[in-house]
Amino acid sequence: MADLPTVRWGIIATGMICEWFVTDVLKPDWPEKRANHTIQAIGSSSLEKCQKFAEKYVAPAKPTVQPTLYGSYQEVYDDANVDCIYIGTPHGFHKKNCLDAIKAGKNVLCEKAFALNAKEAEEVFTAAKEKGVFVMEAMWTRFFPLMKTLQKMLHEEKKLGTIYRTFSDFGLDFDIPNLPDDSRYKDPTLGAGSLLDIGIYTLTWGLTTLSDKVGDEAEEPEVASTQSIAHGVDLSSQVLLHYRSTGRQGICTSTTNEPQCKPFTRIEGSKGRILVDAEAPSLPTRFTFYPKDGGKEEVYTFESPGRGFYWEADAVALDLQAGRKQNATMPWAETMRVMRIMDGVRKRGGARFPVDDW
Ligand SMILES: NC(=O)c1ccc[n+]([C@@H]2O[C@H](COP(=O)([O-])OP(=O)(O)OC[C@H]3O[C@@H](n4cnc5c(N)ncnc54)[C@H](OP(=O)(O)O)[C@@H]3O)[C@@H](O)[C@H]2O)c1
Incomplete structure (x- = not known):
């Protein structure tokens, strides 16, 4: 050492x-x-x-x-x-x-x-x-060995063949209306809302599984979205990504009205599908490949002595x-790309922060 x-x-x-x-x-x-x-x-x-x-x-x-x-x-x-x-x-x-x-x-x-x-x-x-x-x-999450292995399988080894869609959902069961007004989960000045807190992870799963490019090299997907707002923050956000060059689609959702569904991410391709599982989408622990040809499923488990x-x-x-x-995995341009997508989702959906100039 x-x-x-x-x-x-x-x-x-x-x-x-x-x-x-x-x-x-x-x-x-x-x-x-x-x-x-x-x-x-x-x-x-x-x-x-x-x-x-x-x-x-x-x-x-x-x-x-x-x-x-x-x-x-x-x-x-x-x-x-x-x-x-x-x-x-x-x-x-x-x-x-x-x-x-x-x-x-x-x-x-x-x-x-x-x-x-x-x-x-x-x-x-x-x-x-x-x-x-x-x-x-x-x-x-982008630095987990699980993520690196999954990306290699998807984008280099083409385990799923042609990738079609990724579904990813992050849920937390919070009683937002009854939290104190200064809670970081409720106060818009602190950036409250499901999108920036947990929706950012499902966007990450969409962006990382639908393409291997980041930042300036990555395609800007077309985005459609809706939000459900209460107390000025989004209780849920639904984001659709569409990659024009490949036709790939991402369905990236978040809510503070429901606990986490498991597995939390499903990636579909011409040769099968992969389901990713964990206690929460931020700290994935295993994924399973289900081949379309009826072959045996393959389970990939990743151990770690802490959270990661x-x-x-x-x-x-x-x-x-x-x-x-x-950093090459999370360069500035990739943070900007994610921030721009989230700005667009909030502009369309109505989760506005006091610092926003729109
Ligand atoms: N990577 C992940 O998986 C993950 C998970 C959870 C949260 N996060 C991120 O980490 C950040 C903090 O989240 P958290 O859950 O750790 O929050 P938290 O438990 O509420 O802690 C936030 C800390 O920030 C300081 N702070 C300064 N002004 C504050 C204010 N007005 N209200 C509340 N805290 C204030 C406080 O520390 P002092 O009083 O000691 O200064 C407080 O303990 C967020 O941006 C969140 O998105 C990441």
Whole structure:
């Protein structure tokens, strides 16, 4: 492990996703481990919260490096021992958090959705380009070995022959109307709604299974969509993707009215279909190929010692080591493509955020 690159992370916020990220990257080992990770600093709106977070989620891993704890985010950005900032605040803060970190010259891994709209995302990438720092949207699912294997099977080995359609659904059973008004699931200023929270994953399954291209090289699919709105946020979003060049179709849906259906994704092709399964579409664990010719089904299972955040963290480490400013799996143009699709879905469907200029 000594010759692997090490990233010293500065963690912004102490909510659920920061807990998941920190717990994962502090694990001693994972399949295809390519980097080491230390939690160098943690910043929170309150020093007390920060201390509790460190006691609960960092101390049990008995790391050799003890994080410096701060009662603000800015102190983490200014910490000279931090290589990369991990942003785990609600989406409504991502633009500001990213810009502040970039201004301090820091590399950034920012949770999805990367920003509230494409305009915000563009502002961040422009600042990153000017400052010469690395920035990536933390779309961790794209980095899973399962995803890489599936994409190879679909696009290189042509396991399904000609790909026709992908269905993907992400459901959470939340009682949105009865949540407090300041909940990140209900407050439009924080980016609430099923689309940016979970619909972004079903879009990801559509985009990754219907084509192997990302960013500027990828075709912009035609998009049709509907949303059901209550309390100013979308309780469900239905997005249809259509690739003109191949005729492929994606049916990408999300809802906060229903628990997850399983399997959550079905990819159909001329030689059969593949069903992808997991507790949630963000962390896939297995898929099954059902051949059309009546042959035996094939099950592919992927083990991991945690949830799987270390694969994206390793990818960041390798990019930083190589001096790259963008990641090839999730380049800036791919984040922009997803943000543009989601902007269009919200324009058609009516889930508007206060920062939107439409
Ligand atoms: N990759 C995934 O699978 C996944 C899963 C869930 C969430 N996420 C993403 O991660 C981000 C955070 O989600 P989460 O579920 O971790 O949220 P959360 O549990 O509510 O935590 C968010 C944290 O952000 C900080 N914060 C600052 N201002 C806030 C405000 N006005 N309201 C709420 N929190 C505020 C707080 O930390 P301090 O007080 O310590 O500063 C809070 O603990 C979102 O963008 C979400 O989409 C990703």
